């Protein structure tokens with residue numbers, strides 16, 4: 538795991554070289570509609586049951602709904618506004634052809650987590666380093682590490698796992714500090730990586746050597762964690778192990 542710590546630096550050097558090459562040789566790049574994953578999340582993953590999250594796109598309303606509360610998944614029951622997969626704030630920030638799918642999963646033991654898939658649009662600016670969006674809003678990243686999710690039929694999937702502390706008081710809420718985790722990885726056509734920089738590298742590589750820009754996706758699993766234990770690591774690993782086959786392109 539330690540050698541992974543140096544990986545970003547090699548990637549930076551590679552990126553610098555590729556960027557220079559890109560500037561020198563820029564030609565028309567084929568923007569491909571090919572994504573590396575299926576944009577779908579099943580209603581059941583093992584013992585977990587999924588409920589899609591929908592947001593009202595009306596600025597004056599902006600309510601969040603679970604699909605199970607709705608009779609029409611496209612219309613807000615309160616204001617009649619259009620519902621979509623991304624929140625009003627996300628829509629303001631992201632290019633219009635970005636697609637977001639979010640589901641909350643709960644298990645019989647009362648555990649809950651949220652899965653998001655963000656599929657970049659043609660502008661490729663849809664996907665940022667998640668750390669940028671997570672910090673602020675009373676959140677603090679206290680630990681980040683790459684965990685491996687093992688599979689029978691392929692090498693382990695590397696996933697970035699962030700341990701967060703939530704400080705509600707900074708937002709004028711109660712004093713108690715809570716723990717959350719945020720796990721994510723990036724998927725492009727034929728590529729997977731937990732590192733933002735490695736994704737940038739592959740995007741540059743494909744542009745220069747294959748003259749193509751694929752749509753990248755970013756998959757995140759988030760939920761509460763115990764402040765005094767590492768139990769969430771195993772939960773995340775097991776969940777992703779069960780979810781992964783549903784995302785794989787057939």
Ligand SMILES: [Zn+2]
Nearest residue numbers: 593598613616
């Ligand atoms: Zn509404």
